[in-house]
Amino acid sequence: MKAELIIDEQLNEDEVKIHTKTAIAGARVLSYIDHFTTDRENLIIRSDEELLMIQKSDVISAEVQDKTLTIYTKTEEIVTSKSLRELLEELNSETFLKVSKAEMLNIQMINRVEPSFSGNLIARMKNGKKVSISRRYVSKLKERLGI
Template identity: 65%
Template sequence: MKTELILDHSLPDDVVKIYSKDAQIGARILSYIDHFTTGLENLVIRSEDGVIIIKKMDIVSAAIYDKSLTIYTKEDEIKTSKALSALMKELDSKTFLQVSKSEMLNIHMIKRVEPSFSGNLVARMAYGDKVIISRRYVSKLKERLGIK
């Protein structure tokens, strides 16, 4: 792949343009850039223990169990009443992907993806967690990871 940096001083300060013939390569480049630009952003979570501030990039996955959202980070499990859709909206990032009706994950924390029953996949995460990817979301995950 050939890459080139062209500086265009006529662009606004907060604009970067990326040109690619291949959509998957373009999406992967945007995901990498997103990974480095969102890593320092914090997320405020209200839980039973009070208000907790975590770095977005520390989130490994999140899942709803018994109407409670549990956010799994590198070191903690944080329970909150926040909806999964609200969390996804706050993350607003190419780094995070909803993989079932009740779960989402950080694609940069995936170590391995394995086939499972009836078209589902299992993602083995960096800190030992396993996340089931529902058939409905398999194509989105494959596209995001650049798997054909």
């Protein structure tokens, strides 16, 4: 892979262009850039009459059960009434990926991915949690991971 940095002080704002031969390489580069830029921002979550501020990079995964969203971070589980779609919009990052109708994960927090039955995958996260990736999202995960 070849990389080149061109500094142009006449630009109104920072601009990054990535030219790749494959979509997989492009997705991986975007994921890395995204991780070092937007993931450092805070996320505000309303939980039981309090507002919690957590860093986006601390989010490992999230799942919805009975209209309740549980966000798993490096240190805690946060329960909120926010929807999974709203959370993904707030995260607004290539690092986070919806992997089923009711779950999303941080691809930077995956320890390993294992095959499951009927074409699904199981992601084992750094906090020990298992996240099921439905067949519908397997190709998207593979693309983001570059496999």
